[in-house]
Structure formats: structure tokens, C-alpha cells
Amino acid sequence: MANPIEHGAAAAQSNSFRQQPDEHGHFGGRYGGRFVAETLMPLILELNEAYEAAKADPAFHRELVYYQTDYIGRPSPLWFARRMTEAFGGAKIYLKREELNHTGSHKLNNVMGQILLARRMGRTRIVAETGAGQHGVATATVCALFGMKCVIYMGATDVERQKPNVFRMRLLGAEVVPVTAGAGTLKDAMNEAMRDWVANVADTYMLIGTVAGPHPYPAMVRDFQSVIGEETKEQMRAAEGRLPDVVVAAIGGGSNAMGIFYPFLDDASVRLIGVEAAGHGLDSGKTAASIERGRPGVLHGNRTYLLQNADGQIDEAHSISAGLDYPGVGPEHSWLNDIGRAEYVGATDTEALDAFQLCTKLEGIIPALESAHAVAYAAKLAPTLPKDTLLVVNLSGRGDKDIFTVAEHLGVTL
């Protein structure tokens, strides 16, 4: 294929995988970037400068650590899942307990970083998109904490299947706006949040919930989530005296995965596996497996793998899990896939439902349906690995929000 977008492909000449993106926000010279309307462009550039300044400011880091510790409850434990390990009969399974964070998922790691940045920038109004509602709840939470106005865009379909989170957000003082465009899921909510931002640039900060969007969001969100991988590294050294062999994480937009992968990118011995939602099956046409079944394109401000038709129209994604129901993926994952540093696989709706129950019964931990996709793949992989293999699953969230969905699929009326 005559590839028109290889202009910067040689830019990434470094023997570290932790030097991306370049100053244009490109990963591997190809993915990411800043594909937004001119009205937003000056804001994106301003945000980049503000983030670079914050990153270089020790006071910002001290503030972030304070909230991570006393408000989010970090560090989250690395739990040796003994019964799961026995049941799988192979690799030693550890769970990184992000579900124990305040608000029940990894989402607050990123949201806390960005709200502190928004405050530094003098913004008073926050808009955000949400799928499962976890990012919306996390955002509404920090807006309550700091007394800021909060508007959450959520697909109408998701509003329906994630009612408890909608109620939580409203209790926290957020305005939840159901989006009926398209299939009423995360991609439509993202479009609507961007429209709001374009119309309210003076006072509004757009708080993106995953490692996607125009530069600097993918890099910034990754940085704020990297605390997951950094802790995992230390905790595994303390527990086993060495690095893990395999790290598995679910991929929606890819933020919990980037967060746990990033600190390991230069540790060649560590296999990094991203689990996409295969929906009804990778070849069913009803999936959210952007890397495995999509091709590169441009959506929501960045170039990345997308589910799209032959004409470049974006397809609707499908997953039982609202948080994975997105036709794109963060651009750094696209790059990591292409260079082979990370592997991307799928888990179906049914496999996730089984893993949801298995994790609950064996470990007494109800995982989010998103995280259950990672557990599902671990359940397949672990038995094929030697018993001294150390396998970490990023348990990105707790599943209380999903009990209605799961009950329905199990034929139980609540």
C-alpha cells in the first residue's frame, strides 16, 4: 500500500519504547496527532503547554501524591489470587486491585491528575464523556470535591444499562446529558462532549477518560495512569523478588492497560497483553476489537485503529461491557501493536460473563465486566504457562455497577 502517512516514521529512532509521542503528539510517527477543528486547536496547544509546565513542577506532583494517597487510597494492593491460580493450574495469578480505589476503578487516577491541571489553568466547568459511567462518576466526584460545575455526556443506551452510575453522578451534583445520536454509546458521547467544549472554550475543560483524543491527552492520561504499573513493579519485586512475566489488561480506550504497561515497556522479558472486547466473537461483526478487526483511521482527534467500513464511516462497536464499547483505541496501543511490543487478543461477551462469576466465586472479588475480559484471557493463558510464571491481571474496576446486566444475562430478575 502506498502509505501517505509515513512522513514521520523515522522519527522514533530510540532504543527506548518510553520516548513517545514526538512533539507533534505522534506515536511512531504515525498514530495519535491533533485532528481537531481550528476552534479547538489553540486550546489543545494551550493544554499541552499547561501540562508540560505542570509535569515539570514538583509542587504539582506533591499535590497529586497527596490526593492519590489520602483521597483515592493508593497504593492499591497486588493480590496473590491463590484459588484462581489453583483453578487455572498454571501461572501464578496476581490481581492489581484498582477496583479498591475510591469510586471503584482506575478512572480516578487520571481524573485527579486532570482536575488539578484544570484548576491550575483557571477553568471552572468540566465536561466529560462516559461509557460505563465509571469515568463519569470519577469526574463528578472530583468536581464535587473541588466545587466545580460538571456536565457528563453519556450515550442514551448506556444511560439505560448503567442506571446506578447515572444516579451516582446526579447525586454528586453533575448534570448527565443522554446522547441519542448514533447508537447512543461512548463514541456518540465523545462527539457531544467535543461539541460542548467547542462552544464553551472560555471556561470549560474537557476531561477525557482514556488514552485517546488529540495530543496531549493520550500521553497525559497514560502518565496519570502509570502509577498502576509503577506500583505493580515495586510490589512484585517485594513479593517475588523479580518482575512479572506477563501483564494482562482489558482494552476499551486503553487507559488501564497503558497505565500498567508503560512502566514495563523497556523490560523486554515482560509480555504485555491487551484484551479487547470480542463481543459475539471476533468474526461476528459485533465486536469492539478495534486493533484486531479495525484498520488505521482518524476519529476524535487522533489517528489509530478504528472499526470502520470500506468508505471510512465509523462502525458501531458492540460489547456487553459499556466501558469497552468503543470503535477506537488509544494511539499508543496502535503503535505498540504494529511494532509487536504488546499483543492484542479478544475475549467474548460469554467468556467475560464466565470470568465475572469465576473471579467472584474464587476470590470474593466482583470484577467490572471490563476487567472480566482480562480475567477471561488470563484463564485461557495461565494453564498453558509453567507454574513459576508470574501473571498480573489489572483488575481495573469493581462490578457492582454490572450486577443488573449480569443478572439479565443469567436470566435472573432483580
Add this chain to the structure above:
Amino acid sequence: MSRIAARFKTLAAEGRGALIPYLEAYDPDRATSLELLRAMPAAGADLIEVGMPFSDPSADGPVIQAAALRGLKAGATLVGVLDMVAEFRKEDDATPVILMGYVNPVESYGYERFCNDAAAAGVDGLILVDLPPEEGSVIAAPAQAAGLDIIRLVAPTTPDARLEYVLAHASGFVYYVSIVGITGTRSASAHDLASAIPRVRAATNLPIAIGFGVRTPEQAAQASSIADGAVVASALLATLAETLDAQGRATPQTLPRVLEQIGALAQAVRAAGQKPA
């Protein structure tokens, strides 16, 4: 001279600005939108913007979103859009046609192939809303080779230093987004425009068209006399939508109502040009 440059030159000599109506290709079906395209020059269109439907028009308001969805439902593809323009060109070799849309369908088509096919179909310029100059290298060379103008958006939020950078990558004309927001929501006041346009004017020799929020004949007259042209989109698409039947199909009202509105806009734009500034 390109059709775009020639048209703005003629209008400048006449002492008036351009009316630039917008239609969404295949809205509500191919035949109706082609007929509308063909009838627009006689109704008073000086240049025409043809929207390329996209599934995720994140810079557009509800009216253009709905039009894009209707277009896609009617089977719009880029091949089909180019084919429409080619049919239009058989009868009209003077009215500039500008394609407006989002970058992904074009990237999917292939930048070079698209520029060549668009030029061959008789397209004069491209506006890709989500392709800022920072990412524009993918299309700059193929567009130039094919003789297509890349029309750049400039917004009220664009600072002076950036204005220079953006305009260095512009050709054809400059599209001034008159409001901070999405299409079809608010309108800028004549006062805002009168203070904004000189800033852009000082930075470019290209003609300037004002769009986003130009709805009424009065607004079109104002915008086209403060700048060099006025783009009207949502107001026309809203009228078109009103004329559709319950199944979203065109009715005998559809073309006459939209064309009548273009006529009224054109009359106001022309009248504004007669008055000394």
C-alpha cells in the same frame, strides 16, 4: 486562474460578496441532491459547498448531523459524491464547487487518489474540518499537484501568531468561523464581524467567507459585505428537513422551498453590494 479565484474576482468587480450555499450530498437521496446542486447557480449561488456525509461529524450541530445521517442512509460514499459533482460539471463549468467534510473517509479513500479523482470530477477546493495545518502534510502535495485549493478555517479563538501559520497553509479562500461553537447554533453580531474580519484581512490576500451562524438574508447581506462571502448551511438544511415526509423522503415542496430561500439570500447579498460601503 482557478474557478474559485475567477469567481471572487468577478464578484469584486461587481462590488459585492459571494453567496455560498451548502448542501449535503445524498440528502435525502442522490437524485434530489443532484437536482438541487444543478439548480443552485440559477437560484443565486455564487460558489457551492457540498457536504460529504460522515458518521461522526463532531464539529456540527444537530441539523447538519441529521443531514449527514440521511445522506449515509441514502447510500452516500465518496465515489458517489464525486460522481454527483462530475454530473453537475457537464452543465456548469463556472460555479466553483467545494467539498466539505471530515478527514477519515478521505484518508480511507487515499489522499492522492482522492485529490486526483476530485479534480477530475470538477471539484475546486476541499475543507476538511478536522485536518488542521499541523496534520495537513498528508494532503498538501497531492492537492497542489491536482490543482485543488485547501480552504482553511480560522476561528475567533485563533490567536494572531497562529493566524499567520494557518494562512500560510491556505489557498482559494479563507473560511472564517464566525462563532465559537458548532454549526447552526448561535450567530455572530455584525459588530463582532466588523471587528474580527480586519484582523484576518491584515494577514492574507485571499478572499474571506464567513460561515457558522449565517441564517437570514440580513445576516448573509452583512457577512458578505463585511467579508467577501457568506456560507449558509444549517438554515437551508433545516428547511429541506421540514419539507420531507414522515419517512424522510423528498416531497414536491423540497426543491422549491430550498431554492426560494437561496433566492432570498442571493437577493439580499446582491442588494448589499449595490450600497456604497
